[in-house]
Amino acid sequence: MSHSTPPGGTSWRTLAGPGAVFLGAAVLTASVAVAGAGAAGPGPRIPVAADATTTAIARGARLLDPCSVTADRGRVVDATLVERTRVRVVDPVGAGRVTWQAGRVLAVATVPGQCPESIVDADIDQITVDRLTGAPVPDGSAELEQLPAGSAGPPERARVDRRGLQYRFGPGVDPTRDYHYFDTATRADYPARFAGATQIGGVPVFRYVVDLPERRVIRPAAGFDRPAEGRLVRPAAWFPGYRGDDPTAPVTAQLYQSGHRTLFVEPRSGIVVKTDFRRDQYLRAGQYRLDYASGRFVSDDHSVAAQLAAARAINDAHRLRVRVVPAITGVTGVIVLASGGWLIARRRRFRPRPAGSADPTGPAAGGSRS
Numbered sequence: 001m002s003h004s005t006p007p008g009g010t011s012w013r014t015l016a017g018p019g020a021v022f023l024g025a026a027v028l029t030a031s032v033a034v035a036g037a038g039a040a041g042p043g044p045r046i047p048v049a050a051d052a053t054t055t056a057i058a059r060g061a062r063l064l065d066p067c068s069v070t071a072d073r074g075r076v077v078d079a080t081l082v083e084r085t086r087v088r089v090v091d092p093v094g095a096g097r098v099t100w101q102a103g104r105v106l107a108v109a110t111v112p113g114q115c116p117e118s119i120v121d122a123d124i125d126q127i128t129v130d131r132l133t134g135a136p137v138p139d140g141s142a143e144l145e146q147l148p149a150g151s152a153g154p155p156e157r158a159r160v161d162r163r164g165l166q167y168r169f170g171p172g173v174d175p176t177r178d179y180h181y182f183d184t185a186t187r188a189d190y191p192a193r194f195a196g197a198t199q200i201g202g203v204p205v206f207r208y209v210v211d212l213p214e215r216r217v218i219r220p221a222a223g224f225d226r227p228a229e230g231r232l233v234r235p236a237a238w239f240p241g242y243r244g245d246d247p248t249a250p251v252t253a254q255l256y257q258s259g260h261r262t263l264f265v266e267p268r269s270g271i272v273v274k275t276d277f278r279r280d281q282y283l284r285a286g287q288y289r290l291d292y293a294s295g296r297f298v299s300d301d302h303s304v305a306a307q308l309a310a311a312r313a314i315n316d317a318h319r320l321r322v323r324v325v326p327a328i329t330g331v332t333g334v335i336v337l338a339s340g341g342w343l344i345a346r347r348r349r350f351r352p353r354p355a356g357s358a359d360p361t362g363p364a365a366g367g368s369r370s
Contacts, residue, residue, distance in 0.1 A: 044171050044269060044314050046131040048098050051088040052310060054303040056275055057081070061295025063108065064283070067115035074238050076291045080109040081120065083297055087167045092128065097137050099128040100167055104184070106293065120293050122146075125184055127166060134170030134270055136162055136182075144184060164189035169270035175206055185257050185281070186215045192263065200273055201308050205264045214258040217281060230255045232283055239288040253285035255292060266311040273307045274299045 128140025
């Protein structure tokens with residue numbers, strides 16, 4: 001069968017070699033570009049689908065017995081406190097931003113005596129952040145919903161302006177700079193200072209320390225005389241250590257907070273793997289000071305393991321996208337490029353001679369030996 005090409009035409013064999021060279025070069029260039037961009041970039045973006053629950057436990061904490069609020073005298077007891085926070089992604093989300101909704105509950109794990117009250121404090125926070133930096137987006141959602149403890153009253157929402165990070169850092173944490181951290185209890189931003197690197201479970205993490213100076217705890221005033229709303233009015237004699245002439249005189253105490261928080265951050269993903277914080281909340285009115293909920297809270301082992309697994313999953317997916325896939329496509333590009341070169345060389349070697357041309361391996365044209 002003849003594979004001759006019509007005059008002025010081009011066969012697929014003629015185009016196969018150059019086409020393969022072009023395709024291989026294009027694939028190789030693209031793989032190098034993707035790999036280079038991934039290596040130079042900050043890391044993976046914050047996912048648009050996430051749902052994580054973490055738990056921090058304070059053993060040997062000091063707690064104002066909830067049932068003593070309505071008694072003749074306040075009573076502070078030893079207790080184990082548990083703070084549980086669930087963070088999940090909600091609408092709106094987009095290519096450059098994501099919205100988190102975080103529900104937090106501070107509860108008594110060991111209820112003192114027969115007091116049925118177990119919820120100390122609870123709130124729901126919603127914030128829209130940039131997927132690269134983790135910082136709040138100025139025109140995004142920023143609401144804090146306080147759930148009054150110990151009352152049947154409705155929750156109250158308030159828009160809270162902030163610039164500090166909250167539930168995780170942005171990808172590619174920079175140890176040469178400080179960040180800001182937002183505290184929901186006082187509704188204020190505080191510096192988060194780099195304090196060195198360490199390892200948790202064999203994974204390198206950065207330590208950031210946040211100092212919380214004494215500041216009034218802000219709670220929506222929903223008309224309930226409860227400590228969780230930031231104030232408490234009781235007769236002077238209710239406060240332990242009362243000294244005065246009129247034990248029935250009303251005394252208004254305000255809830256304050258101080259302490260410090262250490263965040264252990266996996267730098268590539270920005271996930272906060274572990275928290276270790278000392279938080280002292282207390283009622284203060286003049287000479288009177290009474291612990292409300294004070295203790296050292298540390299992430300439990302299950303939370304740490306889950307956060308480490310989440311960081312590994314994000315980093316592995318990013319590594320697959322910017323390293324493994326470009327490597328595979330790069331090798332494929334080299335193979336296609338080499339195949340194209342081989343086809344071109346083969347085509348030139350076995351190119352058909354024009355009609356009437358001399359055979360270069362035979363006798364010289366136009367001559368014969370007698």
